[in-house]
């Protein structure tokens with residue numbers, strides 16, 4: 001998993017708690033990387049799971065809630081780092097449809113070793129998008145937060161429903 005995922009997570013912990021919390025969770029997790037992440041490096045995705053579990057224990061905030069808040073925060077950072085991917089889309093739903101067919105394709109060109117999920121999309125109605133998320137990393141809550149971040153970015157009134165499937169999770173985004 002790319003270092004940006006980790007540096008943004010630790011940045012969020014520092015913003016919501018403080019630098020001591022960052023140091024404490026890194027120390028408690030005994031990570032193979034030692035917690036020294038660079039944006040372009042690649043690290044085991046289980047390190048983020050370990051850091052989030054440790055933060056949950058220390059803060060009393062449930063792991064799914066932490067991952068979702070993190071996903072929303074991460075979207076803001078990704079959109080700021082790669083504005084061309086976000087500005088091209090004319091609407092929230094066309095943007096989300098393009099995550100699989102355009103954005104993550106471009107990400108893969110930049111970082112051939114990126115570990116990306118797959119999305120299957122369907123538009124059952126012009127104002128509705130169904131996205132099936134599949135990933136061996138099962139970061140459904142991060143995905144939920146990334147969709148929330150996208151909704152906030154496009155300033156669109158929309159709801160998110162989530163439905164577990166046998167081999168993934170379906171997100172239904174409905175614009176009001």
Ligand code: HEM
Nearest residue numbers: 001002078079082085107114115116117135137139143146
């Ligand atoms: C500007 C927009 C975006 C950029 C530049 C971007 C880029 C990236 C990058 C660099 C990673 C990390 C890959 C790795 O660690 O190896 C990633 C992972 C991920 N992205 Fe995106 N992304 C964007 C938008 C989105 C959106 C809107 C969604 C949700 C609909 C999404 C879903 C995910 C998920 C869930 C992961 C975690 C990996 C996994 O679940 O397997 N991304 N993305």
